[in-house]
Amino acid sequence: MFDTLNAMLVDMLGPAGPLMAVAALALLLILAAIPLMLSSKPDPMDKLAKSGRTKIDAETKAILRDTRRNAKLNKYAQYLEPQSAEELGQMRLKLLQAGYRTRDAVRLFYLAQMVLGIGLLVAGTVYYLLFIDSPESTMQQKLIYILLPGTVGYLAPKYWIQKRVEERRKQIEEGFPDALDMMLVCVEAGQALDQAIVRVAGELHASYPALADEFEIISHEMKAGKDKSAVLNDMGERCGVQDVASFVTVLNQAASFGTSIADALRIYASEMRDKRVMRAEEKANKLPTKMTLTTMMFTVPPLLIILVGPSIVGITQLGTIAP
Template identity: 55%
Template sequence: MLTTLKDMLTETLGPLGPLAVVGVLGIILIAAVLPTLLKKRADPYAKLRGAAVQSAAEAGGKGQKKTLRQGKSSEKLDKFANFLEPKTEEELSTWRLKMTRAGYRGRDAVRKFHAIQFILGIVFLILGVIYAIVASATGEISTTTLIIAVMLPGAVGYYLPKYWVERRIQGRQGEIQNGFPDALDMLLVCVEAGQSLDQGIIRVSKELQAGYPALAEEFEIVAQEVKAGKDKTTVLRGFSERSGVPDVASFVTVMIQSQSFGTSIAEALRVYASEMRDKRVMRAEEAANKLPTKMTLGTMMFTVPPLLMILVGPSVYDMLQLFQNFQP
């Protein structure tokens, strides 16, 4: 019976038909078993052991190992937490910083990112399997092509969210870098008009909302943290870490030194704003100087071949006609 079934699948789906059917059945079985495993009831003895370990850790104090999640939550993503978030505290902090720089500041941003990454990887992998089944049914397909058709979409789906986050980080950092000189000029005007640095930051965050929303959001966070009573040095360093822009880091260093040594903040802002304007002009000149080099390849590809065809084409045609006429 198995031989008959194998022959029938081979005739219907091609030589790799049985392998494709086994793969689909495996995916179906995993999808059927997974909800049962996730809804498994907790062992009462495990709860007692956990309570005993927690009480012993509270009594011991320093011997307790840090956990990645603080407190209890009833969210649906908690049951997927073993494979939807990093396993170590350092990796979690790194991804949380990346998500913050990309503009995703939610408490579960890292967990949602890994959930999307996992779901897209599975979905694209299933699409690759479907394509392999259809391709094997319509014609012969090699093993290498089958592996590429199945694994490549899964890899694309897995790395697509990471690429999106990196692009978001680059876009926000570019926006902050471009708008920072204007923000410093506005802040200098506010300080010289008699406002404090905190009031100037609030005013700048409102004025930049239309042109540079990412920078305005960062300034608003700085203002809210200062209002909440945090130390200004800590707030400025957090601003530098969240943005990830070297110009902002230099500005934070200047502000901290000016506050520590008691120098004039307006003078420091005036000098630093002038330097930032010069750097922006230099970046624009650098981009303009790179433009001819970047256009060289396009010019060679789209200008030289048509020009050669126009100039050399008639001569080549005449030579071919003469060669045909002289043939016996």
Template identity: 55%
Template sequence: MIQNIEARLVDLFGPFGPLLAIGGIGLLLICVTLPPLLIKRKDPLDKLKEQARQQEDARSDAEAKELRRPTQTMHLERFATFLEPKDEEEYTAARLQMLQAGYSGRNAVRIFHGCQFVLGITALTIGAGYALIQSAASDTTLQSTIMTVLIPGAVGYLLPRYWIMRRRAERQAAIVNAFPDSLDMLLVCVEAGQSLDQAIIRVAREMRSGFPALAEEYEMVAYEMRAGKDKTLVLRDMAERCGVPDISSFVTVLIQSSQFGTSIAEALRVFSAEMRDKRVMRAEEKANTLPTKMTLATMMLTLPPLLIILIGPSIYDIYLTLGDGAAP
């Protein structure tokens, strides 16, 4: 049988037919058996790394989609030239006012002017509708109609500004009330051996529950110092954001202490004592003005009932006497 196969191969491929057949069979065996041997088995640790990489890529894609997703503030981009002041000084003043009120967002000025625009137009529309209904129900003058339309519009336009001014005043009052206590805590931390940066972080963490406004400012200072910003600029920015004279004086003391190389603990001790005295003086001032403020209320609530009790019966008797004398 083998001789027949060899003879057949010679007839087909010539004298080298058997060699070619053996070479072909060997090549076929190599092609069949070699790839499984060359395939490297995957390490389980490599599988874990690949899964972690895929999860990280998926998380990055999700975050990128979240950032690219349009938000409410992005819808105001098309109205940026209309909602934001074009003058740089006016924009800076509005931005500072937002910061002092506690709104530190990037689009705070734009949202503020957007609220002014929306509330003004809404109130103006309501006033115009009320004026139309009133004019249809009864005859009204042109002046009353104009006042009915313009007054709600003006109130709606000025309402956000009133809110910002009130929020700013409340925040500054909270900072002023909490500032002496924060100085005492800073002094304790510095005298315990902590640096000024560590003391600020500790004070911000301790004051978060009781005085969130001042704690937020201290945290901002700590983050900016960690980021490598110059300490003098950080402190000046804090004084500008707060808008409180006491904070400005405190910043000046720290800057001078750092420039002249004096002890920060000693400067904090003197300044904290001064702030405590100043707080006591403010309390005494309010206590001294209280009787003056109560005088008018006391006169309005006490004098009329007293006059009624003292003079009322006599006036009633005179009325009766004159009434009897006038009767026939």
């Protein structure tokens, strides 16, 4: 199908026909997007004020809709954010799990996708026109050099966020048993849970910064007066780690039933240490299987050369001397 379309465009417009068709399509998309960019949705605060149901002064409106730090992004917010509230919440949660907590994280993510996708698409087109374009070029080459960079640029932010989420989860899993041990020591020494969290956050900053940041967020939210169970549940969602979610459940149950937090921490910390040992043993048991292929690739060929090589040389020499 692509070859037929390519031949048709070449017959109609010449060798540069496919590129002209792609440029025309891009121009049409840009022209179609201009009216959407110019038309902006009315501010809900202005609409509410005009309805007469409530009176909103300038100071209150400035507090509710602060546009000083992201005025440029606010102009295109409806194009840089998902229209579905569910999709927006999922993306915001994923960015939180990756460690990006700024108010403009979602908009910057979609802005990066758009800029990288369009930028690499233009770069690929320019590179193809300057260095690759020729009458012998096929449609497959044009798609590879023009569309592939744009696709890579569009998917690169998603890949980066996914890698960040995995690295952060791994760091939290590795540091969580040590954090529980330190928290248990602080609680048994007479400190409250809030003070123990602050102390553990300070101690973990050098070795496990991701986990330390989570504990700092907990301490700040508790100081602000937020409910403790809600704060812990939010931490479990932000981390995305099963161990942390179970820890949150243990603390909430201890608070609900009035049991000792120190006892709950002692039991759960012991389980986390055992679980870390089990993870290490699991990795050690997987190691021989992973090393088998590598051993065969880098050990067997040299061994065959050493053992069989002299025999092959001898047979070759005998064959040469025989006549």
